[in-house]
Amino acid sequence: MQFYLARQLALEKQTYKLKIMIITKDLCKVFRTEEVETSALHDVNLHIQRGEFAAIMGPSGCGKSTLLNIIGLLDNPSNGSYIFNNTDVTKKSEKQRTHFRKGNIGFIFQSFNLIDELTVFENVELPLIYMGLTASKRKAKVNEVLDRMNISHRAKHYPQQLSGGQQQRVAIARAVVTDPNLILADEPTGNLDSSNGTEVMELLKELNHSGTTVVMVTHSVRDSEYADRVIHLFDGKVVSENKHKQIKREPIKEEL
Amino acid sequence: MIWNNLKIAFRNLWRNKIYSFINLFGLAIGLAGCIVLSLYVIDEYSYDKHNKNHSRIYRMNTSVKMNEFELTHPTSSPVLAATLIEDFPEVIDATRILQLFEPTVIEADGRGFTENNFYWTDPSIIKIFDLQILKGNGEQSLKNLYQVIISEKTALKYFGSIDVIGKQVKMDDSGESQAYTISAVAKDLPYNSHFHFHFLTSIKTHFKNEVTSYNNDGAYTYVLLDEKANAEAFVEKVPGLVKKYIEPSLKAYKKMSLEDLEKQGDYYRMFAMPLTDIHLHSNSIYELEKNGDINNVYIFLFSSILILLIACINFTNLSTAKSAQRAKEIGVRKSLGSSRKRLIMQFLSESILLSFVALLVALLLVELMIPIVNSLLDKELGELYYSTPNLILLFLGIALFTGLFAGSYSAFYLSKFDPAKVLKGNLKSGNGKSPLRQSLVSFQFCITIFLFVSTLIAHQQMEYIKQKNLGFDKEDLLIVRNVQKLRSKEVFKTAFLNSSYVIDASLSNNIPGSFYDGCSLWKTSGDDKKPYSTRFTTADFDFAKTMGIKMAKGHYFSKDRASDKAGLVVNEALVKDMNLTNPIGTVLKTPMGIKTIIGVVKDFHFVSLHMKIGSLIFLHPEGLPQSHLAIKFHKHQKKEVLNLLKYNWDQQASGFPLDYFFMDDKFASLHKSENNTMLLFSIFSILSILITCLGLLGLSSFTTEQRTKEIGVRKILGASNFSILKMLNKDILKWMLFAIIITSPLAWYIMNNWLEAFAYRTTIEWYIFIISGATAMILAMATISWQAWLATKKDPVEALRYE
Ligand SMILES: Nc1ncnc2c1ncn2[C@@H]1O[C@H](COP(=O)(O)OP(=O)(O)OP(=O)(O)O)[C@@H](O)[C@H]1O
Numbered sequence A: 001m002q003f004y005l006a007r008q009l010a011l012e013k014q015t016y017k018l019k020i021m022i023i024t025k026d027l028c029k030v031f032r033t034e035e036v037e038t039s040a041l042h043d044v045n046l047h048i049q050r051g052e053f054a055a056i057m058g059p060s061g062c063g064k065s066t067l068l069n070i071i072g073l074l075d076n077p078s079n080g081s082y083i084f085n086n087t088d089v090t091k092k093s094e095k096q097r098t099h100f101r102k103g104n105i106g107f108i109f110q111s112f113n114l115i116d117e118l119t120v121f122e123n124v125e126l127p128l129i130y131m132g133l134t135a136s137k138r139k140a141k142v143n144e145v146l147d148r149m150n151i152s153h154r155a156k157h158y159p160q161q162l163s164g165g166q167q168q169r170v171a172i173a174r175a176v177v178t179d180p181n182l183i184l185a186d187e188p189t190g191n192l193d194s195s196n197g198t199e200v201m202e203l204l205k206e207l208n209h210s211g212t213t214v215v216m217v218t219h220s221v222r223d224s225e226y227a228d229r230v231i232h233l234f235d236g237k238v239v240s241e242n243k244h245k246q247i248k249r250e251p252i253k254e255e256l
Numbered sequence B: 001m002i003w004n005n006l007k008i009a010f011r012n013l014w015r016n017k018i019y020s021f022i023n024l025f026g027l028a029i030g031l032a033g034c035i036v037l038s039l040y041v042i043d044e045y046s047y048d049k050h051n052k053n054h055s056r057i058y059r060m061n062t063s064v065k066m067n068e069f070e071l072t073h074p075t076s077s078p079v080l081a082a083t084l085i086e087d088f089p090e091v092i093d094a095t096r097i098l099q100l101f102e103p104t105v106i107e108a109d110g111r112g113f114t115e116n117n118f119y120w121t122d123p124s125i126i127k128i129f130d131l132q133i134l135k136g137n138g139e140q141s142l143k144n145l146y147q148v149i150i151s152e153k154t155a156l157k158y159f160g161s162i163d164v165i166g167k168q169v170k171m172d173d174s175g176e177s178q179a180y181t182i183s184a185v186a187k188d189l190p191y192n193s194h195f196h197f198h199f200l201t202s203i204k205t206h207f208k209n210e211v212t213s214y215n216n217d218g219a220y221t222y223v224l225l226d227e228k229a230n231a232e233a234f235v236e237k238v239p240g241l242v243k244k245y246i247e248p249s250l251k252a253y254k255k256m257s258l259e260d261l262e263k264q265g266d267y268y269r270m271f272a273m274p275l276t277d278i279h280l281h282s283n284s285i286y287e288l289e290k291n292g293d294i295n296n297v298y299i300f301l302f303s304s305i306l307i308l309l310i311a312c313i314n315f316t317n318l319s320t321a322k323s324a325q326r327a328k329e330i331g332v333r334k335s336l337g338s339s340r341k342r343l344i345m346q347f348l349s350e351s352i353l354l355s356f357v358a359l360l361v362a363l364l365l366v367e368l369m370i371p372i373v374n375s376l377l378d379k380e381l382g383e384l385y386y387s388t389p390n391l392i393l394l395f396l397g398i399a400l401f402t403g404l405f406a407g408s409y410s411a412f413y414l415s416k417f418d419p420a421k422v423l424k425g426n427l428k429s430g431n432g433k434s435p436l437r438q439s440l441v442s443f444q445f446c447i448t449i450f451l452f453v454s455t456l457i458a459h460q461q462m463e464y465i466k467q468k469n470l471g472f473d474k475e476d477l478l479i480v481r482n483v484q485k486l487r488s489k490e491v492f493k494t495a496f497l498n499s500s501y502v503i504d505a506s507l508s509n510n511i512p513g514s515f516y517d518g519c520s521l522w523k524t525s526g527d528d529k530k531p532y533s534t535r536f537t538t539a540d541f542d543f544a545k546t547m548g549i550k551m552a553k554g555h556y557f558s559k560d561r562a563s564d565k566a567g568l569v570v571n572e573a574l575v576k577d578m579n580l581t582n583p584i585g586t587v588l589k590t591p592m593g594i595k596t597i598i599g600v601v602k603d604f605h606f607v608s609l610h611m612k613i614g615s616l617i618f619l620h621p622e623g624l625p626q627s628h629l630a631i632k633f634h635k636h637q638k639k640e641v642l643n644l645l646k647y648n649w650d651q652q653a654s655g656f657p658l659d660y661f662f663m664d665d666k667f668a669s670l671h672k673s674e675n676n677t678m679l680l681f682s683i684f685s686i687l688s689i690l691i692t693c694l695g696l697l698g699l700s701s702f703t704t705e706q707r708t709k710e711i712g713v714r715k716i717l718g719a720s721n722f723s724i725l726k727m728l729n730k731d732i733l734k735w736m737l738f739a740i741i742i743t744s745p746l747a748w749y750i751m752n753n754w755l756e757a758f759a760y761r762t763t764i765e766w767y768i769f770i771i772s773g774a775t776a777m778i779l780a781m782a783t784i785s786w787q788a789w790l791a792t793k794k795d796p797v798e799a800l801r802y803e
């Protein structure tokens, strides 16, 4: 019996491990400038499951963006460890992080961060170029994703010629064009009016339903209701994790 | 208001230290380079203008073409001066100068000095050249034979004082020592005079009887015109003198009229050259002193304008790039109600302030550069600099204009901004890719590449001339002058031949680079009765060996062959000139009698590399004077040979001063002025490259700063550092390629023309263009990549943090 339980536990652990995409252990981030030392994150322990839609909330300056950047492998933690897709990526070099990031993680920003000199098509194409895809493959993918985002009629336009909502749709298209496992969004609706905001949230929901893990920073309670779970940060610490509902969506995306 | 503007301007400049520094230094270096080059140009044009009569003085030049031999000399017949005064009422005075062919030794106070600037002249020189007599009676001082006027500096050098009236100096005159009595001391002519005398003595001392023949043409003749005279009419009348005075002697000696001469394609011309043209427009090998070159003046003038242009473009480019960066600030200011006029004033005061500070720095740089340029070019530019306040005024104007232009361009550009658009961030200027700015940069690179190419080609030409086979071996060759002064020059020579340091030694009357006398030759058979002109020299039996001169045909004089005495050795140029099909054994009539050619030497450069090799004959050495000893020694034994020389000279010379030189040094000094001009030119092309790169550095730091966000986004999307570097370099490479393609043919054309002026010239190699283009490209890429590399090092998160 005991043996059975132990085996059951081990099995559960293993399946849990498989189901978990992001594990942070005692994550700390300290920013040092000449005069001050800011502790942006303090002992953050998080588990985010594959296929989960997590929202991070908290007052301005509490470390949300910092956390998201570490999760997105744009930055290294000062202390603690970070396991991404069962790999310890805590102390990876910039080059290695870039390699992990490519095609696995998509970013969406509050200020869109589209490149002004490139057309909508070229903006969306960019990550594919860096992945080394051929031109014909790129074209097919970009057109497909622009279609999905309902923005293909604007492919030849420049970002300045689009409204904020349209720009954010392009940014989302750029984030998902590589079919990433994880989408990180930092206040994606921050610069949008409510109807455009809703549209973006619906898109994120759709992506999540088709199996993509989404981690989103937001100030809006309304937006956070789209998430399975809300993580509250305060002064660099996780203060509570409310589950909105049980995660039961299937199928979970294939291992990379 | 203005004060307030300046205050804000200063604060802005201070806040952007790197930008201000780059902009300031670029413009300062450009202005300084331009000022120094302008000084050089102004100085070259200042020659002989110190003379209050300068606009009324003309020199008589002769231009002759005989049998393919073309020469313009600055001299004419000594008779001409008197003739001009007689024939032309407008000529109120004339003076002649005769010069030593070789340096001679002058003894004073028991010491001897090698002297070159000893002139025979007429007393009228004092009036015409406005000489300042410091001691003695000017008018009377050249009245009698063997009186001499000494220059102030020479008096100080020889006697240590200028109280020298009545003292004597001794000069060698046709083998005899002749005493001259100092009758006056005159101020030296300023450095920017086309000649400088040390001693002036009466021409009567030289011509015991006044010359009456037009055959001699060795006198520098200057005339002074009346104040009311029509100078142009005079200049037009001068060529007519040939018909009246030269033709009779032409008929007498050569049995030819002027028409006959012209018919066979030759000519004899005379023309009057304004005094002020001599320095820049007269380049005969027989000038009293080496003159300047109008081409150099043009080149320097041109490059000074180019450098200034590069610097001004930089300044404008950087200012506009900077102001584009401030678009947001402008937008905010405008939306807050700042008037357009105020903004324009602000930009103008900023850029004018900067350009004036740059001028100040430039003036400091000029102070530093003047001594260097002076020592390179043997000039005294400092004096000119301080005595030409107008020049500074000119540059004040240029600085003001640059500041105004750059400032108003920015102001105009920015005041066009629609604040709404700017604030929305929809301004396309953000990427720093303004086509105007980029085309200006590529224009700068055109200039830079051009300067690069021309410097390289000019350098190659100089090297070519230096390396060119002289036809004799100038290395390890020591030349001793005045050996005729020794008790026995043969004993002297033998002393060297017996030394283990010495390979060979030879006595001769001339050595390559010295003055050669000329004479005429006639064929003795065939119909060809016309005279051929040639230079002649005498040298002992060891000459060809010592000099490393090769025989083309026949043999050189030998002691053991008595028949050589009636022989003649000629060079290949003469064989070609006289069209001798079978030179050995050809009998020629010479002023020294009938001679048979026994040998032909291969051509060697006996005058200068700037001239084509002319005809030359060697006379049998027996009984002829020899004044030089050439010593060929073993490599690296210079010091030993010198010691030997000093010892033997003291044994033989009875106090006569020793005068010697090394042939390779002499050739180096012949090319010194070219080399230094070249060096200066190289310095300025490097400066221009420096300024261009400085500008590019500033500009690319803006560009990358502007693109920080974009670079961050690209990196987040997975871009490698290399792809970022590639992206940032792509544009400039396109423009550079364009610049190279535009500039290369132009540079080729201009430099090809420049090379035409040389008798012997290098070919322009294609790889020069590749080298220049590649160097400019590498420099540009290095500049940009450095900035780009800094940008890629930035944390992408950081780049996106601030909007
Ligand atoms: N590169 C940095 N250097 C220094 N301090 C930093 C840096 N990045 C963030 N910080 C500091 O770390 C803390 C957390 O910043 P972070 O950007 O994560 O806040 P945030 O929760 O995203 O705030 P907001 O809601 O306003 O975006 C802040 O105090 C911030 O000042």
Ligand SMILES: [Mg+2]
Binding pocket: A064, A065, A066, A186
């Ligand atoms: Mg944030």
